[in-house]
Amino acid sequence: MADAITEATAKLFLDEETGEMVSKNELKKRTQKRAKKAATAKAKGAAAPKENAAPKPKAKVDEPALDPELMFKQGFLNDVFEERPKKPVTTRFPPEPNGFLHIGHAKAITVNFGFAKYHGGKCYLRYDDTNPEAEEEKYFTAIEEMVRWLGFSPHKITYSSDNFQKLYDLAEKLVGQGNAYVCHCNDDEIKAQRGGEEHGDRFRCSHADQSPETNLEEFRGMRDGKYKPREAFLRMKQDITDGNPQMWDLAAYRVLEKPHHRTGSKWRIYPTYDFTHCLCDSFEGITHSLCTTEFVQSRVSYEWLNKTLGVYEPMQREYGRLSITGTVLSKRKIMKLVTEKYVRGWDDPRLYTLIAIKRRGVPPGAILEFVNELGVTTAPSVIQLVRFEQTIRRYLERTVPRLMLVLDPIPVIIDGAEELEVDVPFSPKNPAMGSHKIKFTPTVYIDRSDFREEDNKDYFRLAPNKTVGLLHAPYPIKAVSFSKDETTGKVTEVRAVFDKETKKPKTFIQWVATESRTAEVRIYNSLFKSEKPDNADGGFLNDINPDSEIIYPNAMIETGFDEVKRRAPWPEAAGESELGRGGPESIRFQGMRVAYFAVDSDSTDSKVVLNKIVSLKEDAGKN
Numbered sequence: 001m002a003d004a005i006t007e008a009t010a011k012l013f014l015d016e017e018t019g020e021m022v023s024k025n026e027l028k029k030r031t032q033k034r035a036k037k038a039a040t041a042k043a044k045g046a047a048a049p050k051e052n053a054a055p056k057p058k059a060k061v062d063e064p065a066l067d068p069e070l071m072f073k074q075g076f077l078n079d080v081f082e083e084r085p086k087k088p089v090t091t092r093f094p095p096e097p098n099g100f101l102h103i104g105h106a107k108a109i110t111v112n113f114g115f116a117k118y119h120g121g122k123c124y125l126r127y128d129d130t131n132p133e134a135e136e137e138k139y140f141t142a143i144e145e146m147v148r149w150l151g152f153s154p155h156k157i158t159y160s161s162d163n164f165q166k167l168y169d170l171a172e173k174l175v176g177q178g179n180a181y182v183c184h185c186n187d188d189e190i191k192a193q194r195g196g197e198e199h200g201d202r203f204r205c206s207h208a209d210q211s212p213e214t215n216l217e218e219f220r221g222m223r224d225g226k227y228k229p230r231e232a233f234l235r236m237k238q239d240i241t242d243g244n245p246q247m248w249d250l251a252a253y254r255v256l257e258k259p260h261h262r263t264g265s266k267w268r269i270y271p272t273y274d275f276t277h278c279l280c281d282s283f284e285g286i287t288h289s290l291c292t293t294e295f296v297q298s299r300v301s302y303e304w305l306n307k308t309l310g311v312y313e314p315m316q317r318e319y320g321r322l323s324i325t326g327t328v329l330s331k332r333k334i335m336k337l338v339t340e341k342y343v344r345g346w347d348d349p350r351l352y353t354l355i356a357i358k359r360r361g362v363p364p365g366a367i368l369e370f371v372n373e374l375g376v377t378t379a380p381s382v383i384q385l386v387r388f389e390q391t392i393r394r395y396l397e398r399t400v401p402r403l404m405l406v407l408d409p410i411p412v413i414i415d416g417a418e419e420l421e422v423d424v425p426f427s428p429k430n431p432a433m434g435s436h437k438i439k440f441t442p443t444v445y446i447d448r449s450d451f452r453e454e455d456n457k458d459y460f461r462l463a464p465n466k467t468v469g470l471l472h473a474p475y476p477i478k479a480v481s482f483s484k485d486e487t488t489g490k491v492t493e494v495r496a497v498f499d500k501e502t503k504k505p506k507t508f509i510q511w512v513a514t515e516s517r518t519a520e521v522r523i524y525n526s527l528f529k530s531e532k533p534d535n536a537d538g539g540f541l542n543d544i545n546p547d548s549e550i551i552y553p554n555a556m557i558e559t560g561f562d563e564v565k566r567r568a569p570w571p572e573a574a575g576e577s578e579l580g581r582g583g584p585e586s587i588r589f590q591g592m593r594v595a596y597f598a599v600d601s602d603s604t605d606s607k608v609v610l611n612k613i614v615s616l617k618e619d620a621g622k623n
C-alpha cells in the first residue's frame with residue numbers, strides 16, 4: 001500500500017500561487033478559474049489581481065539544460081579564437097589578492113578557465129600581487145578555493161611577484177633603450193603635463209630629456225632607497241601626442257616602503273599594473289589575454305610595451321563585466337556591512353561574494369550555467385537577482401532530492417491511527433535518485449500556516465471539519481478540534497481523524513513524524529529593499545531590508561535527511577565531489593512546499609542549521 005501512496009503523491013504538482021501540492025486536474029481547474037477572474041477584472045478596467053506579482057519565470061523547470069559549452073562555441077569567445085587560432089590555448093585568471101571574489105569574478109573564471117578547457121589548453125591562476133599595501137594572505141587562499149570549487153584546476157599557480165627580478169631587468173632594458181625615464185614631478189605637475197582645458201596642450205617635463213645613463217643611475221637609486229615614496233617614479237616614454245591617455249608616459253615603477261608578503265623587504269620599488277600585466281602574460285606564453293572592457297584603452301600600452309621590449313606578444317581582448325542589481329559588490333561597501341554588523345561576515349548568505357554564495361548552498365554548476373546562459377559579448381551584463389535565482393532554482397529542481405520539512409510545527413494527533421512505514425522517492429521525476437523509508441506516526445507535525453481555526457471556501461488546507469491530504473501518508477485527515485494557549489492565542493494542538501471517504505483531497509501538505517530531526521532554519525530575503533541600493537537617500541545602508549533574515553529555531557525535518565547527508569554532495573559535481581571538498585553546503589534538498597535548502601557551516605554534531613538557497617517560485621513583489 002505504501003507504494004500506491006507514493007505513486008499517487010509523486011504525481012502532484014505545486015500550485016505556485018498557494019504553495020500547495022495538488023493533482024494535475026485540480027491545478028488545471030485553479031489556473032482556468034484564475035485566468036477567468038483576471039480577464040473579468042481586466043474587462044472591468046480594474047487592475048488584474050496580484051498586480052505586483054513578479055512575471056512568471058520565462059524558462060520552465062522542465063526545459064533541457066543549455067549546451068554547457070555554448071558560450072565558447074559562438075559569439076565573442078568563438079570570434080576571439082578564430083582571430084587567433086593558436087594552440088595550445090593558454091589563458092590566465094589574474095585577480096589582485098586584495099579582497100574576496102564576487103559573482104562578477106565567476107564570469108572571469110568561467111571565461112578564462114572555460115575557454116582554455118574547451119580548446120584543450122591550460123589556464124594559470126596568477127595572483128596579480130604588485131601592490132603590497134592592499135594584499136593579505138587570507139585572500140590568496142580564498143581565491144584558489146573558489147576557483148577549485150567552481151570545478152577548475154589551474155595549470156599552475158603563479159604570482160606576478162615571482163617575476164620581480166625579470167621585470168626589473170626589463171625595466172633597465174627599457175631605460176637603456178631610451179624608452180623610460182625617472183621623473184620627480186608631483187601629481188599637479190603631471191596633471192598639467194597631460195593637458196586639458198585649464199592646462200592647454202600636453203607636454204613632457206624636463207626629466208624626459210635625461211640621458212639613458214642618468215636614468216639608469218636614478219632608477220637604481222630608486223631601487224636602493226635613495227628616494228621616499230612619491231619622490232621619484234619610472235615613467236615609460238610612450239607617445240604624449242596620442243589621443244589615448246594610456247600612452248601618456250605611464251608609470252612603470254613606484255617607491256613603496258611596505259614589505260611584500262612574498263618578497264619581504266627585498267624590494268622598495270614595485271612595478272605598476274601597466275608595466276607588469278602584459279609582461280607576465282608574455283612570460284607565461286598567454287595566447288589570449290581575456291579581461292573586462294575597462295581595459296580597452298590599456299590594450300594600446302599593453303601591445304606597445306611587449307613590442308618595444310621585443311618579447312612574445314599575447315593578444316588582449318575585452319568582454320563585458322557582469323553585475324547584479326539589488327545588492328552591492330564593492331569591497332568598501334561590503335566591509336561596512338560586515339563591520340557594522342548588518343551581516344554575519346563576508347560569507348553571509350545574503351551577500352554575493354563567492355564565499356557567501358557557496359555558504360548559502362548555491363551549487364557551483366548553477367553558477368556556471370548562469371554565466372553560460374548570459375553569454376559573453378563586449379556589452380556589460382547587468383542582471384537582476386531574480387534572474388540568477390531562476391537559474392539556481394531550475395538547476396536544483398533537476399538535481400537535488402526532496403524531503404519534508406516543517407518550519408513552525410504544530411502537532412496533529414490522529415485518533416485511531418497506527419504507526420507504519422512508507423517508502424518515499426527522493427524525486428518524483430528521477431527514479432535514479434532512489435527512495436527512502438520514513439515512519440508515519442499517530443502524531444504528526446504540520447506547519448502552523450497549514451491550519452486555520454476558521455474555515456473558508458477558498459481555503460483548501462486543514463481546518464475544523466475540513467479534509468486535507470498528507471503527502472505520502474495512507475489517508476487524508478480531517479480536523480475535529482484544536483486547543484490554544486490562552487496567553488499567546490496560538491494553536492498548540494490539533495486533533496484529527498483519517499478521512500477514508502475522501503479519495504482525492506484537493507490539496508496535499510507536508511508533515512513530519514514524531515521522531516524527526518530538529519533544525520534551525522534561516523530564511524533569507526533580499527538584503528536590500530530596492531533594485532538600486534546605492535540610489536537610496538543617505539546611501540545604501542538606508543536601503544537595508546529589516547526582514548532579510550527570518551529564523552525558525554524549532555523547525556523539524558524528516559529522517560530522510562540522514563541519508564541525504566550521507567550521500568552528499570547533491571548534485572555530484574566537479575569542484576565538490578572530485579576534490580573531496582563537499583562542505584556542509586553540499587547537503588542540499590528541496591523542502592517540499594517550502595524552499596530549497598542547504599546545511600549551514602554553523603551546524604554542529606548536535607544542531608542542524610539550514611539556509612534557504614532559493615524559494616520554490618519567484619518571490620511575489622520582487623521584480
Ligand SMILES: Nc1ncnc2c1ncn2[C@@H]1O[C@H](COP(=O)(O)OP(=O)(O)OP(=O)(O)O)[C@@H](O)[C@H]1O
Nearest residue numbers: 094095096104105107108290291292320321322323
Ligand atoms: N564584475 C566582473 N565581471 C567580470 N569580470 C570581472 C568582474 N570584476 C573583475 N573581473 C575580472 O576578474 C579578473 C580579476 O580581477 P581583480 O580581482 O583584479 O578585479 P577588480 O576589477 O579589482 O575587481 P573588483 O574591484 O570588482 O573587486 C580581471 O580579469 C577582471 O577583469
Ligand SMILES: NC(=O)CC[C@H](N)C(=O)O
Nearest residue numbers: 094095096128290291295
Ligand atoms: N587584465 C586584467 O584582467 C586585469 C587584472 C587585474 N588584476 C585588475 O586590476 O583587475
